[in-house]
Amino acid sequence: MDIILLLKAALMGIVEGFTEFLPISSTGHLILAGDLLRFNNEKGKVFEIVIQTAAMFAIVWEYRTKFIDVLTNVSTDLVAKRFVTNLVIAFAPAALLGLLFGSLIKAYLFRPVPVAIAFIVGGFIILLVERWKHHIRVEKVDDMTWVDALKVGCAQCLALIPGTSRSGATIIGGLLFGLSRKAATEFSFFLAVPTLVAAGLYQLFKERALLFATDWSWFAVGSVAAFISAFLCVRWLLQYISSHDFTAFAWYRIAFGVAVVITARTGIVHWTGGF
Numbered sequence: 001m002d003i004i005l006l007l008k009a010a011l012m013g014i015v016e017g018f019t020e021f022l023p024i025s026s027t028g029h030l031i032l033a034g035d036l037l038r039f040n041n042e043k044g045k046v047f048e049i050v051i052q053t054a055a056m057f058a059i060v061w062e063y064r065t066k067f068i069d070v071l072t073n074v075s076t077d078l079v080a081k082r083f084v085t086n087l088v089i090a091f092a093p094a095a096l097l098g099l100l101f102g103s104l105i106k107a108y109l110f111r112p113v114p115v116a117i118a119f120i121v122g123g124f125i126i127l128l129v130e131r132w133k134h135h136i137r138v139e140k141v142d143d144m145t146w147v148d149a150l151k152v153g154c155a156q157c158l159a160l161i162p163g164t165s166r167s168g169a170t171i172i173g174g175l176l177f178g179l180s181r182k183a184a185t186e187f188s189f190f191l192a193v194p195t196l197v198a199a200g201l202y203q204l205f206k207e208r209a210l211l212f213a214t215d216w217s218w219f220a221v222g223s224v225a226a227f228i229s230a231f232l233c234v235r236w237l238l239q240y241i242s243s244h245d246f247t248a249f250a251w252y253r254i255a256f257g258v259a260v261v262i263t264a265r266t267g268i269v270h271w272t273g274g275f
Helices: 003-019 026-036 042-062 064-073 078-109 112-131 146-160 166-176 181-206 213-240 247-266
Strands: none
Touching: 003 026, 003 042, 003 213, 026 042, 026 112, 026 166, 042 064, 042 181, 042 213, 064 078, 078 112, 078 146, 078 181, 112 166, 112 247, 146 166, 146 181, 166 181, 181 213
């Protein structure tokens, strides 16, 4: 058993879990971490898909009562029907654009420096949005209309650019569109379920030739690490937003992005793809 490989898998899982639901881009962090750990080959990309799915299950567990209620009553309860409809509507725009342009985006943007630039730009956008006065129309996720869901779904399309952050795009988009901080954050959580499941199944089917039974140990280690860290992060974030805005995440994004650009420019770190 390769202990170094298991340690790398655990580190990648922790990075995924702690960044998936924060507005700081899990994909961006995985690209950077994978580059530093030399964990960025084709098998490593498949591994990332698996641990993103594992992190998603933290949402299913945290909101298991909500999901069970919706699945049980979706055929009879109007609120449950609206919830499912809103998820489908919000999921559709990014799914369509991902199918059309996913390969092109991966070819040109899945590299450290483009990710760092997206980190910086996204940070400044969060700062601008947090300075605006928010007019809250929707206090709870169950109060959202299909139009609200479509707007958030369109915002999620920005997350196709690695480093932008799926959570950041949907949460900040939700704030701009009149959702309360809690509603925007929770809908971002819920939207992660169909988004990550669909993306994961699609990519695993495409890359199935890279999967072998001998990989189970490090895939399992990474998945467990991603699930646990994501669960802890979700619990923390729900408490954090009750008394804080997202400004701290914006400054983190900017500082981290600048650090990557500087290290690439000076050659301190030899990032894949260069400057």
